Amino acid sequence: MNDMKKVIKPMKNRLVRYIVLAYAFTWLFWWADAILLYVTGQTVEDTVPRILLALGALGPAAAALCSLDCGFTMIKVKALLLGSRHKRVIHAPEYAAGVREKRPKKGWLWFFAVLAGETALCVLCAEGITRHDPLAAADFARWLILYTFLAGSQELGWRGTLQPLLQKKLPYPMTVLTVGLVWGVWHLPLCFMTGLFNGLSGFGPAQSLLIFLLASLTLSFWLGAVYNKTNAVIWPMLLYGWTGALTDLVKLRLNGRTLAAAALFTLICLVIGMTGAGNEAVKIKRE
Template sequence: MGQKEATSIRPFVLFTYLLFWILFSITGLAVFLQAPPIVLTVLKNICAWSSTFVVLLLLRHTKESIPDFIKKQFPRVGIADFMIPTVIQALIVALSILCFILLRGESVKGLSYIKLSDIVPAILINITSGPSGEELGWRGYALNALQKKHSPLVSAILIGLLWGAWHFPLWLVSGLSGYDLVVYSLSFMLGICSFSVFLTYFYNKSKNLLVAVWVHFLFNMLLQIVLIEDYRLITIVSVFYLVASTLLILIDKKSMTTNDSLTSAAPRVGGSS
């Protein structure tokens, strides 16, 4: 990573981690005090917005205004930019669940599904948490900053590692321990790095943040349609996202290994954009 790029994203990463830990601790205190479920849900969603809060703060120290930066995140976009990743992600989840039940010797008929009455609340909770709360920071700011120096592939992997490690506190409260926690953590990192490449590919096609929000939303929401509370499903999903990302790179190698066509980038802190 070049010195200027490191200078650009280092404050973002450090302050995002710090703020998330603070908000996470407040949420943990609320759990300890047995706060109402609605309060806990709101606090959990606020935690997901830590990167956005940090970006808005950092932008005050650049020559680019917040309205201009946000406006730049929403250029013209086509329906195909949403439909193509939607089909691929639906296929990934379907194949993952099929492999999961086959490996366990179970039947599709034995699966449990989300209740109709829970669909709308699940959509609202999901869309207002990670998808809308994380993408302005991790994709709109940090990814674009890295892509000023590195290829989309390298930038996506770096973001995947940083973004994945940012979730570390969530691993500690997963309820897992020992071998299971290690497998879950490694699967999570594999999955989030693979997903970061997948997401970067489709985001770069339009540079419209709504695409990133949508793809992120589908990643979360599709896994909640079928009720499977077994961390080993994450391992299978991670492998399929790795396969999908690898195929995208092989099919469209140029767009992931060169950054000649990338013009949108995050401003450097303390400097011009």
């Protein structure tokens, strides 16, 4: 019992620390960006607003690195990205309490399975390709890189930090729902940026936030399943990058068929995630 108390308290502290830092770091830049756009009349394509937008997107990654257990080291960052056999370098208190996570066997295959399913979903529900010019492939590659390593760096926080911490306390379905909600609300300042959503698409802040919540909740199931099967953040990062680049290339039909297909795929990902290594703990003899 005393051992478990030693585990739970550091986890709780890391959980609160991560959420506070992720929101504080991001919102500092994004609210400043929203005010700048409103006051000066600049657009999101201008240099300063674009820099503020990019810096804010790094909030979850920065918070994750500041919330590593027992301090920051490159070994821990490598383990977070690529996975660690026993998760020893990241979740040291858990290891001290005699718990370790199984290393997934060929978990990366599940990444390709989910990626193939998502791609098939987009193709089946697409109205067509948004671009057909010779530079479309080059732009797709550029967006793939940007989405993976800039926007996808969020996965260090949402999947690599928040999900495993919550999963020690909550059932897996509640974990991914909670991560999705926290992730969705985190986008709030973007809903007030003139020209980003409400200016270009005619959406107000409330509508924009609803879109972010729905997208974040859905992706939380998809990305969460990949992380649970691999225990390595690099795979959700790659899937996030592919998702962003693909949805920029393909124009989806927003109808009942698309929603039903997305719901079915989300349910499949839920089942995949519930059978992942992140749900299994193996008791070992304390060293």
